[in-house]
Amino acid sequence: MTIGDTAVLTGRTLRHVTRSADTVITTAVTPIAMMLMFVFVFGGAIDTGPTRYIDYMLPGILLITIASGIAYTSLRLFTDLASGMFERFRSMPIARSGLLWAHVLTSLAANLISLVIVVGVALIIGFRSGADVLGWLAVTGILVLFTLASTWIAVIAGLTAKTVEGGSAFAYPLIFLPFLSSAFVPTASMPGPVRWFADNQPVTSIVDTIRDLFAEQPVGDDIRPALAWCAGILVVAHVLAMVVYRRKIA
Amino acid sequence: MTVDHPAIRVRGLAKSYGTVEVLRGVDFDVARGSILALLGANGSGKTTTVRILATLLKADAGTAVVNGFDVGAQAAEVRESISLTGQFAAVDGVLSGRENLVLIARLRHLDDPGAVADGLLRRFSLTDAAARRVSTYSGGMRRRLDIAMSLVGRPAVIFLDEPTAGLDPEGRIEVWRAVEELVGGGVTVLLTTQYLDEAERLADRVAILREGRIVVNGTLDELRRLLPPATVEYVEKQPTLEEVFLAVVGRRA
Numbered sequence: 001m002t003i004g005d006t007a008v009l010t011g012r013t014l015r016h017v018t019r020s021a022d023t024v025i026t027t028a029v030t031p032i033a034m035m036l037m038f039v040f041v042f043g044g045a046i047d048t049g050p051t052r053y054i055d056y057m058l059p060g061i062l063l064i065t066i067a068s069g070i071a072y073t074s075l076r077l078f079t080d081l082a083s084g085m086f087e088r089f090r091s092m093p094i095a096r097s098g099l100l101w102a103h104v105l106t107s108l109a110a111n112l113i114s115l116v117i118v119v120g121v122a123l124i125i126g127f128r129s130g131a132d133v134l135g136w137l138a139v140t141g142i143l144v145l146f147t148l149a150s151t152w153i154a155v156i157a158g159l160t161a162k163t164v165e166g167g168s169a170f171a172y173p174l175i176f177l178p179f180l181s182s183a184f185v186p187t188a189s190m191p192g193p194v195r196w197f198a199d200n201q202p203v204t205s206i207v208d209t210i211r212d213l214f215a216e217q218p219v220g221d222d223i224r225p226a227l228a229w230c231a232g233i234l235v236v237a238h239v240l241a242m243v244v245y246r247r248k249i250a
Numbered sequence: 251m252t253v254d255h256p257a258i259r260v261r262g263l264a265k266s267y268g269t270v271e272v273l274r275g276v277d278f279d280v281a282r283g284s285i286l287a288l289l290g291a292n293g294s295g296k297t298t299t300v301r302i303l304a305t306l307l308k309a310d311a312g313t314a315v316v317n318g319f320d321v322g323a324q325a326a327e328v329r330e331s332i333s334l335t336g337q338f339a340a341v342d343g344v345l346s347g348r349e350n351l352v353l354i355a356r357l358r359h360l361d362d363p364g365a366v367a368d369g370l371l372r373r374f375s376l377t378d379a380a381a382r383r384v385s386t387y388s389g390g391m392r393r394r395l396d397i398a399m400s401l402v403g404r405p406a407v408i409f410l411d412e413p414t415a416g417l418d419p420e421g422r423i424e425v426w427r428a429v430e431e432l433v434g435g436g437v438t439v440l441l442t443t444q445y446l447d448e449a450e451r452l453a454d455r456v457a458i459l460r461e462g463r464i465v466v467n468g469t470l471d472e473l474r475r476l477l478p479p480a481t482v483e484y485v486e487k488q489p490t491l492e493e494v495f496l497a498v499v500g501r502r503a
Binding site: 004005008009012015016019020083084085087088089090091092093094249 | 304305306326329330332333334336337338339340341342343344345349353354356357358359399
């Protein structure tokens with residue numbers, strides 16, 4: 001029953017995505033533009049050793065894609081609250097958790113589409129990976145985990161926003177975070193405190209893990225902090241979102 | 251539960267937001283198959299009352315029973331029995347009118363959502379607009395669709411919270427006709443409004459909410475008798491602006 005209701009509600013929000021294809025494209029266009037700029041303008045000046053620059057920076061671009069995609073999730077949630085649609089659903093005999101899960105699953109689907117587009121463009125401009133099916137599955141798994149974790153942050157933003165702008169402003173720091181990591185420049189070139197922050201924030205371990213998987217290298221020490229960060233953010237954001245949600249509907 | 255029980259029974263309902271007492275002991279009944287208009291100024295507690303009855307808000311004190319179920323202890327059963335049309339037409343602008351109705355029918359686990367949707371579209375004169383996105387609808391059409399969505403699955407009790415707020419005169423009349431349609435079906439309606447003519451036209455009984463309490467509750471005739479008997483005066487009947495407006499735009503009430 002609950003699963004059926006969630007499926008119906010997810011079908012509805014997915015239609016919002018497919019009927020405003022521009023949101024999927026906008027989500028993909030900014031990271032693609034950044035990718036082109038870094039690869040063809042700045043990339044030549046950045047020393048990434050034997051790794052080609054496009055192969056080096058694609059993982060960071062993928063995280064930026066997700067960070068800009070989830071802004072639309074909080075926007076859709078905010079719109080549902082503001083339009084009274086949420087109240088209508090809440091006064092009906094359907095599982096209340098299904099309302100949030102529909103938005104979360106839709107966020108996952110929309111982000112996966114955007115990611116496929118970005119990876120497609122990367123392949124056109126020269127990205128290559130020898131990773132086998134298992135490697136790609138592992139990359140997908142990490143990206144799904146990161147999407148779920150950041151989507152629950154987006155849910156908090158959508159539930160607490162007072163204005164449309166407020167509902168998406170939270171995404172800017174998330175989009176900016178990869179720049180203060182090993183995503184575009186090896187952290188060794190950064191001054192002490194910046195390097196310390198870059199080495200210890202979630203994006204670096206996630207990006208390094210994905211890069212190793214693409215390069216068929218052993219993921220080594222990075223995967224544990226990467227998974228721990230994703231799982232930790234997921235759990236904390238989910239718990240907080242449920243607290244905010246209960247307070248909101250009490 | 252016998253049929254004689256009122257569809258809605260409210261006793262001593264109280265609710266405060268911080269130090270502001272919005273409801274201070276509200277009592278009223280709504281008989282099965284009738285329309286009660288809850289009349290009051292902005293901020294008098296109409297919406298708070300409806301939100302408590304629709305299980306969206308918890309009361310601080312008092313009891314409310316809807317269709318035989320307590321709104322606090324049996325919220326799930328209450329939700330099976332009701333539907334809510336809030337102050338802002340809660341329709342999905344991205345979907346078409348038909349898709350909105352099918353969505354609600356599927357969430358209510360009805361057997362043939364498409365047929366239910368088509369039937370309601372006909373009943374509310376929305377068949378021609380059925381395939382259009384709701385964002386292109388007029389205010390009156392959105393409200394009609396909103397009310398049609400409330401009828402999916404034939405709930406026993408319908409809450410209409412200021413159904414005509416913000417509508418132009420034509421839209422109001424469209425909605426009034428839609429509400430009058432409901433009565434034939436035997437549903438119970440709790441209608442809140444701040445328009446006196448709306449209550450006069452639609453309601454079987456009128457309850458006036460003031461400063462968190464029901465100050466008057468009765469049929470229209472009973473309320474009229476509260477005032478001194480009518481005296482006969484001859485006055486020239488000028489058309490109201492509303493009558494002029496409707497005549498000029500070519501619609502009749």
